[in-house]
Amino acid sequence: MAATTETVAILGGTGQQGSGLARRFARAGVRVIVGSRDPDRARATVGGWGAMPGPIDVASYAQAAASVTLVLLAVPFGSIDDLLAELRSSWKPGTIVIDVTVPVTFAGGKMAMLEVAEGSASEHVRARLSPEVGLAAAFKTIPAHLLGDGDTPLDCDEFVCGDTDEARARAAELVTLLPGLRAVDAGPLSRARSIEHLTALAIAINRRHKIHDARFRIVGL
Ligand SMILES: NC(=O)c1ccc[n+]([C@@H]2O[C@H](COP(=O)([O-])OP(=O)(O)OC[C@H]3O[C@@H](n4cnc5c(N)ncnc54)[C@H](OP(=O)(O)O)[C@@H]3O)[C@@H](O)[C@H]2O)c1
Numbered sequence: 001m002a003a004t005t006e007t008v009a010i011l012g013g014t015g016q017q018g019s020g021l022a023r024r025f026a027r028a029g030v031r032v033i034v035g036s037r038d039p040d041r042a043r044a045t046v047g048g049w050g051a052m053p054g055p056i057d058v059a060s061y062a063q064a065a066a067s068v069t070l071v072l073l074a075v076p077f078g079s080i081d082d083l084l085a086e087l088r089s090s091w092k093p094g095t096i097v098i099d100v101t102v103p104v105t106f107a108g109g110k111m112a113m114l115e116v117a118e119g120s121a122s123e124h125v126r127a128r129l130s131p132e133v134g135l136a137a138a139f140k141t142i143p144a145h146l147l148g149d150g151d152t153p154l155d156c157d158e159f160v161c162g163d164t165d166e167a168r169a170r171a172a173e174l175v176t177l178l179p180g181l182r183a184v185d186a187g188p189l190s191r192a193r194s195i196e197h198l199t200a201l202a203i204a205i206n207r208r209h210k211i212h213d214a215r216f217r218i219v220g221l
Pocket residue numbers: 011012013014015016017018035036037038042074075076077078079100101102103104139140141142143144145199
């Protein structure tokens with residue numbers, strides 16, 4: 001298995017979730033590539049983060065996917081089909097993709113879960129990835145607001161599921177690299193549906209209680 005200190009590419013690394021993860025990983029000493037549709041714009045975004053202990057590079061999505069074997073998918077659910085079609089021939093052998101996406105919409109300020117024919121966003125991704133690419137889901141229930149606040153301890157559990165033991169193990173290693181996060185192995189990729197619904201629950205709790213950082217801790221484990 002590859003070392004946890006290998007480079008991680010984050011597709012959507014300029015977004016709320018992706019940038020929070022990029023900065024947290026950089027602080028944990030992981031080399032990060034921020035993948036973006038516009039690397040120049042991404043460079044400007046990364047420049048605005050100030051000094052980071054670890055190196056952060058920027059690249060197009062295709063360059064980012066082609067240069068590492070650990071890739072986080074942190075783009076809007078609605079952009080997945082086009083992006084995965086574009087990347088079809090980009091993946092390196094042995095790549096593990098970690099899907100962060102959640103199929104929620106916020107039309108008119110109202111949150112709704114999209115019905116996904118495959119069962120979950122991660123299974124939707126699975127159906128569009130070549131079989132040689134391993135897939136796990138993680139970082140779906142940790143709020144971007146908290147990730148982006150580098151001084152606040154994460155202090156919660158993060159659910160991991162995946163279609164192989166290796167994919168789950170590598171996602172769990174990545175989770176564990178972030179101080180205050182515990183990886184909870186939830187089993188096969190089909191568990192992603194439940195995890196994505198927990199994200200929707202956390203958003204609803206945030207709204208109801210006028211907070212930003214609702215998240216989960218499993219007791220008894
Ligand atoms: N926000 C949260 O708290 C949270 C929590 C858990 C999971 N997630 C999931 O993480 C993913 C990203 O969410 P986010 O809140 O970070 O979204 P966001 O702030 O809108 O960022 C998404 C990033 O994806 C990239 N992107 C690629 N194709 C795109 C397209 N067609 N339209 C718009 N952006 C596109 C953009 O980067 P470039 O312009 O640089 O390409 C953008 O910075 C979503 O699937 C979401 O469900 C979010």
